[in-house]
Amino acid sequence: MPVDQPRPAHNPLEESDHIDDAALNVVLRTVPLGAAVLAGSAVALVVLGYLAIYLLIFLPRGVVG
C-alpha cells in the first residue's frame, strides 16, 4: 500500500497467520507429493469409472444415432 495513505488498523491482506517461515520451508520440501498422489488417484478412479460404465453398460445396450 502507498505509504502516504492512512493504513487501516487491520489490513486483511497482511494479517499474519502465525505460521513459522522455517517450518513452512521444511514442509514445502515434501508438498505436493501427498496431494499429487491423492488427487491423481481420485482422477484415475473417476476415469476408470467412466470407462467401465461406457464399456459395460452403455455399449451393450446397442448402437444408437
Add this chain to the structure above:
Amino acid sequence: MTDQPHETHERWILGTELIWAFGVGVLVAATISVIVFTALTLNINPPSNVERVDPKTLHLSGEFSEQNLGTLVAADGTVTARIIATQFTFVPHCIALPRGRPVTLRLASPDVIHGILITGTNVNTMVVPGYVAQVHTEFTQSGELLMPCHEYCGLGHSEMWAVVQVLSAAEFKPDGDGRVSCAQR
C-alpha cells in the same frame, strides 16, 4: 524475508501445477478420444437429424397422419416407426419392432415438448414441437419394453407412456401393406 526464496518457491509451485495440468490433460484427451473413436467407428451419436414440421398441421395429412402411424416395413426392407407424442398419450400406444435389424423411430408433437426413452436401450430423444425427432438403433433383445414420456408436459405427464414390443424375426410379420402391429398376448 528476501525475495529470492519467494521466487524460487513460486517457480517450483507453478512448475508442479503445470506438471499436474499436463498429466490430467493427457487423461482428458484420452477420454475424449474414446468418445470420438466410437462415434466414428460405431456411428454412435446423439439424435442428429434436423428436420422441421409444423405442429399445427401434423394430423392433417402426410407422414404423421393417423393412418400412417406405427411400424412400416418399406419395399426396400427398412423398418420405420412413426409415433405422435401428445398430451397425454402416444399414438400408437404399442409399437412393434424387430430384434436384430436396424430400425428408425420418427416422432413428432402437435402440442408441447415431450421426450422418450426406451428402457434397457440407448434410445432417447426429446420431441420438440416444430421438429421431427429421429433415432436409429438396433434392438439386441426381444421383450416388452417401456417407453415413457420423460419430459414434463403437463399434469398428465406421469400417465404418458407407450409399450415397445421387440419381436423375434418369427413374430415380426408385416401385413400386405408392410404394417406391423403389436402381437396379442
Add this chain to the structure above:
Amino acid sequence: MRSVDRLCLAHLWLAFGAFAGAAVLGVWQMWVRSPLGAHTGTPGDYYMSVTAHGVTMAYVLSTFFIMGFGYFVAVTALNRPLPGQGWAWTAFVAGIIGVVMALVSIALGKASVLYTFYPPLTATAWFYIGLILVVAASWVWCVLMFVSMTAWKRENPGVPVPLAMFATVANALLWLWTTAGLTVELLYQVVPAAMGFVQTVDVGLSRTLFSWTLHAIVYFWLIPAYIAFYTMLPRAAGGRLYSDTMGRLTFIFFLIYSLPVGLHHLLMDPEHGNGTKFIQVLLTAFVAAPTVLTIFTIPASLEIAGRLRGGRGVFGWIAALPWDRPMVLASGLSFVMLAFGGLGGLINMAYGMNAMVHNTSWVTAHFHLIYGGTAVIMYFAIAYEIWPRLTGRQHESFSPLRWQLWLWFVGMMVMTLPWHWLGLQGQWRRVANFNYDSPIIAGWGPLVIVSLGGGLLLLASALLFVRNLAVLHRSVLPAPSGSLYALAVVPPRHVPAALNGFGLWNVLVLTSMLLAYGYPIAQFVIAPSPTAIVHRIE
C-alpha cells in the same frame, strides 16, 4: 451491528428460510413417488410442489446466499465500506417481492411449469415477472461487486486484488453473461405469451436461449464453494494457499469456459445437429480445467497444513488435519461428493452416451449431488464461518455443526447413489406417482425407498442447520477476531493485469459466445421454426 451486517443477514436468512421450506417439500415429493406413499396427493399438488422446490432451491437459496456472501466479502476482503448500500437494500426488497410473486403464483396452481418453465407450457405472467425481479435484484449486486473492486483498485494502484474479491467479481460477471439467455427468452418469448400478446412460440429458439443460461448458472452456484476452498479453508486448516496464481486462473477459467457450452444440455434435442453437438462436447472438456486445477491445489494447501501439524508420509497429513473444524470437515465431505458428481457429469457430457441418462433419475441424482451436495454443504460451512462476524457472537459448540454436516453428507449419498442406478434402469423424471403394479417399475421400489431415507436425513440436517444459526444469535460467547482469509505460500506482490481484472476475459467471453451460440441462435432469426401454440397451464 453494522448496517452491512444486517444487509448480509437479511439475504442469508431469506435464502436459508426458503431452503428449509423447500426441503420439507422435497421429502413429501419423495414420499409420494415411493411405494409407501403411492396414490397420495394429486398430480396438481405434486407439480406445484416440484415447481416450488425447484424455484426455491435453484433460484432463491442460491441467488440470495451468493448476494449476501458477496456483500460480506466486498467489505471484509477489501476492508472498505460497501458502496451503494441504498441500492443494495432496494434490490433486496425487489428480490423479496419477486420471490413472493413467484411462490404465490405457484401456490395458487397457476405456475406448475417447474423451474425450467419450457414453453409452450405457459404459466401466469406474475410468475415470470417475479423471477425477473429476482434476476434484476441480482444484477444490482453484480454492479455493486464490480464497483467495489474498481474503487479499491483505484485506491490501491498496482496491488493485487484480494483473491476472495477477485473470485466474487468473476462470479458476478459470469452471472451477468449467463442470465442474458434466460432474460431474452422471458422478455421476448415467454412473458408476451403469458400475457396473451402472442399465441404461438418458437420452441427451438426458447430451448436454445434457456440453454445459454443453463450451464454457467451451475457454476454461479458452485463458485462460492470454490471461493471458500481457496480463501477460507487453508486458514481454517492452519495452512497456506498453495498457489494464489492458480486461484486466479481457476476463476478466470470458470468465467471463460463455462459460458459457451450450454448447448450440451440439448444433446437429445432435434433442433440442432450433431456438428453443433460435437463441438459443444469438445468445448465442455475445457470446463473441467478449473476443477482439475482445484483438486490438486486445494489438497496441496491442506497438505501444508497437515504436515505443519506433524503429519508424515504420503497420506499422514490427511489424518493430521483439524477435522473438528466445520470448514475443514465440510470441505472434505464436499470433495468426496465432487468426485461422484464429477463422474456423473463426465457421463452426461459424453456425446452419444448422454442418451443413456437424459431425463432419467440419473440427471436428478447428479444435480442434487453436485449442487445440493458439493456446493450447498459449503454454503453451510461459509455460513458457520461468517455468522459470528455478522452477529458478533461465537458458536457455543461446534458439535451440532459437525452433526449437521455429516447428516447432510450421508443423506445426500444415500439419496442420490440409488437414484443414479434407478436412472440407468430407465426411471424417468418428474413423475407424480409411479404405477408399482407394472413389473419393471415394481423392481425399482426398494431403491426408491432407500432414496427416501436419504431425503429424510437431509431434512433433519436442513432443520438442524437453521437451528444452529438461530441459536447463534443468542450465544453468550463473543465472536473471534482476526482475518478469515488465507495467506498464500507466495503472497502476490505484483500480478499481471490479466490476473487482476477482467477486461481481456470479457472480450474472450464475447468472442466465444458469438462463435458457440452465434449460428445456433441466428438460425432461428433467419428461418424461425414452425411455431407451437401457447399452452396455458393456469
